[in-house]
Amino acid sequence: MGRTQGTSGKKKEKLKCVTHVPSSVFQQGSSSLRLPMPMVRVKKLKMTASGFKATDTHYHSDVNAALAAFTWKEIILSDSQLNAVWDRVHQSAGWDQGYVDSFVNMDQLPPEADPELPKTAQKGDKAMHEWMQHADAFLRALITLEGRGGSPDCCSRCQVSGKGCYRCLSCDNLGVVCEACMVVTHQNLPLHRIELWNKSYFVKVSLKSLGLRIQLGHPSGDRCPRPTAAWGDDFVIIDCDQIHSVGLDFCGCGRSSKGQVEQLLERRLYPATVVNPKTAATFRVLETFELLQYESKLSTYEYYQTISRLTDNTGLHIPKDRYPTFLRIVHQWRHLKLLKRTGRGHDPIRGVAETRPGECALLCPPCPHPGINLPEGWEDVERGLRFLYALNLALDANFRMKRKDCSSEAADPGLSKGYAYVVEESAFQEYLKKHENETEPKSTCSRHDAVNLADMRPGQGYASSGIATVECSRHNAKRPLAICDMQRGEK
Numbered sequence: 001m002g003r004t005q006g007t008s009g010k011k012k013e014k015l016k017c018v019t020h021v022p023s024s025v026f027q028q029g030s031s032s033l034r035l036p037m038p039m040v041r042v043k044k045l046k047m048t049a050s051g052f053k054a055t056d057t058h059y060h061s062d063v064n065a066a067l068a069a070f071t072w073k074e075i076i077l078s079d080s081q082l083n084a085v086w087d088r089v090h091q092s093a094g095w096d097q098g099y100v101d102s103f104v105n106m107d108q109l110p111p112e113a114d115p116e117l118p119k120t121a122q123k124g125d126k127a128m129h130e131w132m133q134h135a136d137a138f139l140r141a142l143i144t145l146e147g148r149g150g151s152p153d154c155c156s157r158c159q160v161s162g163k164g165c166y167r168c169l170s171c172d173n174l175g176v177v178c179e180a181c182m183v184v185t186h187q188n189l190p191l192h193r194i195e196l197w198n199k200s201y202f203v204k205v206s207l208k209s210l211g212l213r214i215q216l217g218h219p220s221g222d223r224c225p226r227p228t229a230a231w232g233d234d235f236v237i238i239d240c241d242q243i244h245s246v247g248l249d250f251c252g253c254g255r256s257s258k259g260q261v262e263q264l265l266e267r268r269l270y271p272a273t274v275v276n277p278k279t280a281a282t283f284r285v286l287e288t289f290e291l292l293q294y295e296s297k298l299s300t301y302e303y304y305q306t307i308s309r310l311t312d313n314t315g316l317h318i319p320k321d322r323y324p325t326f327l328r329i330v331h332q333w334r335h336l337k338l339l340k341r342t343g344r345g346h347d348p349i350r351g352v353a354e355t356r357p358g359e360c361a362l363l364c365p366p367c368p369h370p371g372i373n374l375p376e377g378w379e380d381v382e383r384g385l386r387f388l389y390a391l392n393l394a395l396d397a398n399f400r401m402k403r404k405d406c407s408s409e410a411a412d413p414g415l416s417k418g419y420a421y422v423v424e425e426s427a428f429q430e431y432l433k434k435h436e437n438e439t440e441p442k443s444t445c446s447r448h449d450a451v452n453l454a455d456m457r458p459g460q461g462y463a464s465s466g467i468a469t470v471e472c473s474r475h476n477a478k479r480p481l482a483i484c485d486m487q488r489g490e491k
Contacts, residue, residue, distance in 0.1 A: 146201070146202075147201070147202075148176060148197060151164065151175060151176040152164065152176075155176070155177045155178040155181055156174070156175030156176055156177055157174075157175070157177045157178070157181040157185070158177075158178060158180075158181055160178055163177075163178035163179075164176040164177055164178060165178070165179075165196060165197040166178065166179060166182045166194060166195070166196055166197070166205075166210075167194070167195050167197070167202070168182070168185075168186070168192050168193065168194055168195075169192070169193040169194075169195060170189070170191075170192035170193050170241075171185075171189075171192065176197070179210055182194065182207075182210060183207070183210050183211055183212050186207055186212060187212070187220075187221065188220055188221075190207055190212060190214050190244075190246060191237060191239050191242070191244055191246075191282070192207070193241065193242055194206065194207055194210070204312070204317075206244065206245050206246070207246070208245055208246050208247040212246075212247065213227075213246075213247040213248065213249055214246055214247065214248045214249065214267075215227065215249050215251075216248065216249065216250050216251060216256075216260075216263040216264065216266070216267060217250060217251025217255065217256035217258065217263045217266075218251060218255065218256070224249060224251050224252060224253050224255070225253050226252040226253040227249035227250070227251070227252055228249060228250045228251070228252035229247070229248070229249055229250075230248045230249070230250070230276075230277070230278060231276040231277075231278050232278065233247065234278060235247070235248040235278055235279070235280070236278065236279045236280075236319075236320060236322060237269065237279075237280050237281070237282065238279070238280070238281040238282065238285055238304075238307065238322060238326060239281075239282045239284065239285050239307075240282070240284055240285045240288055240307070241307070241310050242307065242310055242311045243307060243308060243311045243319040243320070243322065245319075245320075250263055251263065260276075260277060261274050261277065264277065264280055268282060268283040268284070269281070269282060269283075270282070270283065270286060270329055270332075270333065272322075272325045272328065272329055279322055279325050281326060281329050285307070286329070286330065286333045289303050289330065290333070290334070290337070300323075300326065300327055300330055301323065304322075304323050304326050331415065332415070335415040335416060338360050338416070338419070338420065339352060339355070339360065339419075342359065342360040344359075344360065355417075355419045357418045357419070357424060357480075357481055358418065358419070358420065358421075358480030358481045359419060360416070360419040360420040361419075361420045361421050361478075361479075361480035361481070362477075363477075363480070364472045364475050364477035364479075366474070366475055367391055367472050367474070367475065367477070368389045368390070368391055374389060391472075392472065392473045392474050393470055393471070393472065393473060393479070394470075394471055394472075394473035395468065395469075395470055396468070396469050396471060397466060397467065397468040397469070397486060398466050398467050398468075399465050399466035399486060400466060401466045401467045402462050402464065402465055402466060403462065403463050403464045403485065404461055404462055404463065405461055405462055405463035409425060418481060420480065421478050421479075421480060421481065421482060421483045422481075422483045422484070423481050423482075423483065423484045424481075428484055432487060463485070464485035464486055464487060465486045465487065466485075466486040467483060467484070467485060467486065468483070468484055468485075468486050469482055469483045470482035
């Protein structure tokens with residue numbers, strides 16, 4: 001029983017009754033009632049001159065609840081009738097009266113989940129429990145799709161009898177079609193996965209073997225009167241779900257003035273070489289791998305092996321190894337993304353080779369940068385407030401990140417010539433030659449290995465003994481041109 005203050009200043013007695021039961025089945029006399037779904041009912045009773053005025057509200061809940069078997073709303077109850085209602089509710093619900101009173105006293109709704117129910121009956125596991133009852137149906141569907149699945153022998157598109165033997169795993173509802181219909185429907189979808197029914201099971205085939213060719217340099221559907229096939233007519237395209245061997249033709253009639261590389265890029269195909277390209281990767285596979293590597297630390301080798309296994313997981317028809325090629329493409333793709341995101345593609349005067357040192361580095365946003373986030377006259381601020389515009393830098397080094405001497409600039413040239421965070425290699429080597437005879441003074445007050453062992457060489461077969469950086473000490477953001485290799489210890 002709770003008391004509330006009325007608008008007239010008089011106190012009115014109000015009773016709020018909430019019944020919450022853990023079972024959806026309860027007894028009412030000799031009959032039983034099964035609720036179609038869990039319910040919670042809240043009764044509010046206000047004292048009037050002639051008795052009590054009752055209101056009934058109910059809503060669906062994730063727990064089993066009911067207010068006995070009463071269906072009453074906006075009725076008047078006397079004191080004796082109200083007590084009878086409470087008794088029957090308490091007997092039907094089976095919950096402790098103190099538990100119900102706790103919600104009434106605090107004017108709160110019941111919990112959305114029943115704490116007395118085991119976790120296996122909660123909402124989080126409901127879908128899994130329901131699926132277990134249909135596992136056989138799922139398994140039958142998977143096995144059925146391994147074969148024809150009850151498809152008729154005729155082509156589902158042209159209805160020619162006895163010709164339906166090809167299906168596409170990438171199309172949603174193409175069905176089993178003939179060879180001619182498969183080529184027609186995939187003129188603009190040359191990278192779909194096709195299978196052939198050999199009277200016993202499906203085997204993988206390429207659209208190239210069916211006569212489909214990709215025409216570059218012309219609008220979709222047009223054929224070049226003098227097409228130029230790719231070098232050796234053995235073009236390979238790396239996509240997200242397969243390594244495709246395709247028939248690809250460049251424009252040779254003069255309608256397109258663009259070269260082979262530009263024609264490939266127009267179709268969102270990244271060529272592996274700029275002279276007679278024979279391999280390309282789709283923009284889609286490069287974008288997917290970029291996000292996967294950022295999120296899951298996936299290596300290039302693991303991703304390429306995944307695509308290779310999607311192409312053939314039996315080991316009987318292993319696709320041509322394009323892993324070194326894919327590595328080079330990914331390296332170039334990341335470099336182009338760096339240039340694009342820093343606005344280097346919008347400069348009409350300076351090309352990529354004229355990028356300034358550190359121009360592609362991202363500055364620390366909270367740090368002070370004159371002309372960007374500092375007010376005018378910040379140089380003349382009083383001495384006590386100069387700390388607001390101070391730049392705090394720190395030196396950090398890791399002499400355990402050694403780099404083996406397994407390559408060279410000639411064998412594996414770097415693309416970023418000091419454009420972002422790492423120093424330009426040739427200028428850095430010239431600087432080292434000027435200071436190669438300098439030694440780090442030994443510590444005389446304590447034995448500090450980072451200082452005493454600073455001049456030690458990293459060992460045979462190593463090109464550097466670690467990495468050193470200059471960074472913002474407040475936000476741990478690296479400064480432009482502030483990362484370099486260490487030559488001896490932490491020197």
